[in-house]
C-alpha cells in the first residue's frame with residue numbers, strides 16, 4: 001500500500017512516522033513535484049494540481065481538515081486537481097469538537113458577561129457595573145448543526161443557555177430547538193441574541209452573513225464566526241456595528257487570510273480577531289481516523305467523512 005502526503009506547512013515527518021506506526025504495511029512518502037509513482041491513498045491540504053491530476057486509480061483522498069471548500073475550489077479553478085470518481089474524505093471531529101467548544105464558549109461568556117464592555121471601560125478607567133444579561137433573554141442560535149455545531153450546542157445547553165440550531169435537514173439534539181432550510185431561517189433568526197456560524201462554505205452559504213440577515217437578529221446582537229470568512233459580508237458587519245444592530249463580534253476566519261494589516265477589523269473596538277485557530281487539526285487523532293477509514297475502504301466498508309462534491313461538504 002502506497003500513501004502520498006502533502007501539506008504546505010505541517011511537519012511531514014510527524015505524519016510519516018505516525019502513519020508508519022499505525023499502518024506498518026504501508027509505504028508513506030511526501031509528494032514531490034514530478035512524483036508520478038503509483039499510490040493508493042493521498043493525504044492532502046492545498047495540493048498542487050499536478051499531484052493528483054492523473055491519479056484516477058486512488059482509492060481515497062483525505063483532506064487534512066474539516067472544511068473542504070478550499071480543495072473543491074481548487075478543482076473548480078483547475079479541473080483535475082481532484083481526479084473524478086475518487087472518494088474525497090474530510091476529518092470529522094478528531095479533537096476539533098472540543099476545541100470548538102472551548103473557542104465558542106470563551107466568546108459566548110465574554111459577551112454574555114459583558115466582559116468586552118468592561119474591557120473598554122477599563123481603558124477609560126471607568127468603574128461602572130453594567131446591567132447583567134440574563135439567559136432568559138439571551139437566546140443563542142447556531143448556524144450549522146453538524147459535527148461541530150452539535151457539540152457546541154450541547155456545551156451551551158449544559159451551561160443553561162437557550163439554544164436553537166439551523167441546518168439543511170431537521171436535527172434532533174436534546175434541549176436544542178431545530179430549524180432547517182432557507183424558508184425557516186427567518187424564524188431561526190428572530191429573537192436570536194447571539195449568533196454562531198459553523199456552516200460549511202458552499203455555493204448555498206457563501207455571503208449568508210449579510211446586513212439583511214443581521215437585521216433579523218435581536219437588537220444589539222453578538223456574532224461569532226468560526227466557520228469561513230466567505231460567509232461574512234465584512235462591510236455589512238461594519239455597518240451593522242455602526243448602526244447598533246450588532247453589539248460586538250468575534251471573528252476567527254476572514255475573506256482573505258492572513259487578515260491584511262490595514263483591515264479595519266484589527267482596530268475596531270467591538271471586533272475581536274483571532275488567526276484561524278478556533279480548532280486545528282490534531283495529527284494523532286486525525287491519523288487514527290484516517291487509518292480507520294483506510295482499513296474500512298480496504299475491507300469494502302463505507303468510511304466516515306465522505307464528502308458529497310456536488311453538495312460541497
Ligand SMILES: NC(=O)C1=CN([C@@H]2O[C@H](COP(=O)(O)OP(=O)(O)OC[C@H]3O[C@@H](n4cnc5c(N)ncnc54)[C@H](O)[C@@H]3O)[C@@H](O)[C@H]2O)C=CC1
Pocket residue numbers: 066067068091092093096143144145146147148149166167168169181182198199200201202204205226227228252253276277278279280313
Ligand atoms: N475556524 C476553524 O478553525 C474551523 C472551522 N471549521 C469550519 O466549520 C465547518 C463545519 O464543520 P463540521 O461541523 O465538521 O461540518 P458538518 O458537515 O458536520 O456540518 C455542517 C452543518 O451545516 C449544515 N449546512 C450545510 N449547508 C447548509 C445550508 N445550505 N443551509 C443550512 N444548513 C446547512 C449541515 O446541515 C450541517 O448541520 C467546516 O465546514 C469549516 O468550514 C472547521 C474546523 C475548524
Ligand SMILES: O=C(O)C(=O)CO
Pocket residue numbers: 064065066067068276279280281
Ligand atoms: O479544518 C478546518 O476546516 C479548519 O478550518 C482548520 O483549519
